[in-house]
Amino acid sequence: MLTRIKGAKIVDPGNVDGDYKDIIIRDGLIDALVEPDKELDATDTDEIKEIDATGMIAVPGLIDLHVHLREPGHEYKETIETGARAAVRGGFTTICPMPNTSPVNDNSQVTAYIVNKARDLGLCRILPVGAITRGLEGDTLAEYGDMKQKGMVAISDDGRPVADARVMRRAMEYANGLGLPVISHSEDLSLAREGSMNEGITATRLGIKGIPNAAESTMVMREIALAELTGARVHIAHVSCEESVDAIRHGKARGVKVTAETAPHYFTLTDEAVAQYDTHAKMNPPLRTEKDRQAIIEGLVDGTLDIIATDHAPHSPLEKEVEFDRAAFGIVGLETSLALSLELVQEEKLSLSRLIEKMSKNPAAILGIDNDLKPGNPADITLIDPEAYHTIDPDTFFSKGVNTPFVGFNVKGEAWMTLVQGRVVFEKEL
CATH class of the missing domain: 2.30.40.10 (Urease, subunit C, domain 1)
Known part of the structure; x- marks a missing residue:
């Protein structure tokens, strides 16, 4: 046939x-x-x-390097099946779910559960990201080798930063020996703590505690320094601000093995989207200023930012229909990402070919996948x-x-x- x-x-x-x-x-x-x-x-x-x-x-099937499927443990928010159906509707043939499930994907049993469930569904390819540390607690490294044997393709404690630089160094060294990229959730909790949106004029007007750009960019700089030290591959997740783009650009110029992603909300919206206390515009890192939005676009244009991911993070009304400072961080994106990203083509910021690099070819390269449309x-x-x-x-x-x-x-x-x-x-x- x-x-x-x-x-x-x-x-x-x-x-x-x-x-x-x-x-x-x-x-x-x-x-x-x-x-x-x-x-x-x-x-x-x-x-x-x-x-x-x-x-x-x-085009070669779209690949999303950064999603949250919530299963196991929080199936009332999303399941592997509903997430996969959203993915294929959005044009994604491969997605990489982060490990912040319950239990955490920090061992081969959870990895195997996700891989087997995805195989049985027969929708998109699901390639799990394993935890850097056990329980995402930032202390003890997980068993990357065991998880890789079951289908894990990268490591991250996404949702939480690895605060201890020594632990992150060891993680990079361990992952490098296995050929695994390290995906960094770059956030200094001492600067971000209790913040709910971008620190700036809008936050002051609304009376909401803000998160400064430095909460992200200082950790981005640390990760680049550690990657330079260890020779490991580090991928910076959900870049949102100008200072981070600058740091990544300089790291690449020095030959550091650093790649980076942003998401459609960071090049489409600013913190003004929160003006009516809209919890659907609450995410981490937060929406930034117009200056940051333009820097994100420039980073995509000049190649500093390699990938457009979704950071698809479904929540139920239980977590969102509450006071702004109590609401969960995160938005969904699998079914809106392509259309929002195509606006960059329509506005002549990127060619269609460059957009497909960001949404298919570059993610494939990071994962070591040959996805050329060839015999x-x-x-x-x-x-x-x-x-x-x-x-x-x-x-x-x-x-x-x-x-x-x-x-x-x-x-x-x-x-x-x-x-x-x-x-x-x-x-x-x-």
């Missing part, structure tokens, strides 16, 4: 970029890229499924409708989480179809 995707423009940076070719899929793998009018062998045409993708853009590779493909206008409506989300500050935003572009190993796992309803 063959599948033929017809009529799409292929955008696969470094491989096929801008050509119109049909993609032939056999047994879950890409079999060939052929000219649109090329006839296939007669033995194949008896059993061929055609997908008319005229007007669509075919022999898995047919993980996202088909994007670049002309689809829609209004963001949480009532339509596949995720259990509806905590988004983008309600009512009019956007252009979305995933039309998502294929994983040649199987259609999402198709937009007409």
Whole structure:
């Protein structure tokens, strides 16, 4: 049985970029890229499924290096299944869930549970991130080798920083020996403590305790210094401020093995989104100023920021419909990320090819995955409708989480179809 995707423009940076070719899929793998009018062998045409993708853009499946699926332990917020369904609807074929579950993913048993559950669902690929320290407590290193054998692809204590620099150094050395990237939640708790939003004019006007940029940037500088010391690969999560972008830019210039991500909310919104005490605009790190927003965009443009991730963090109304300072940090993003990121293309900040680097190719490179659309590779493909206008409506989300500050935003572009190993796992309803 063959599948033929017809009529799409292929955008696969470094491989096929801008050509119109049909993609032939056999047994879950890409079999060939052929000219649109090329006839296939007669033995194949008896059993061929055609997908008319005229007007669509075919890209290597999107990869999200930073999500929270909440299972095990907090299934009332999200499950592996609902998170995976949200992912494929958003065009993601691979997602990497952070370890702050209950129990924490700090051992091979929890890693195996997540991997096996994902395999049984058969939706997107789920590659777990294991904890740096046992219980995310910042003291004792977890057993990275055991978790890696079960499918863990990186380590992080995301949700909490590793405050002890000596522990973080040892983690980097251990991870480096196993070829694992270290994902840093860069936050100085002594500066951030009790803060609920960005420290600045808006926080002062609202009477909310703020979190200064330095709470993030000082720890970013530490992580870069430790990566330089150990030779390890460090990835800075959810970059939100100008000083962090500058530090990463300088680290890269020195040859440090540092990569970094930001999320759509940091290049779309500012702390003014909190003006009505909207808890759906409460996240960590917080939304910053317009100056920081512009610095994030510039970091994406010049390559300082390698990746656009979602930091998808679903919460129930129990955690969000409360006073602002008591509300949980975090927003959902799997089903809004692509459309919000495409605005950078529409505003001519990034080319479409550069955007696909940020959302597919660069995450794949960090994970050591070859996701070129070429013969022999898995047919993980996202088909994007670049002309689809829609209004963001949480009532339509596949995720259990509806905590988004983008309600009512009019956007252009979305995933039309998502294929994983040649199987259609999402198709937009007409």
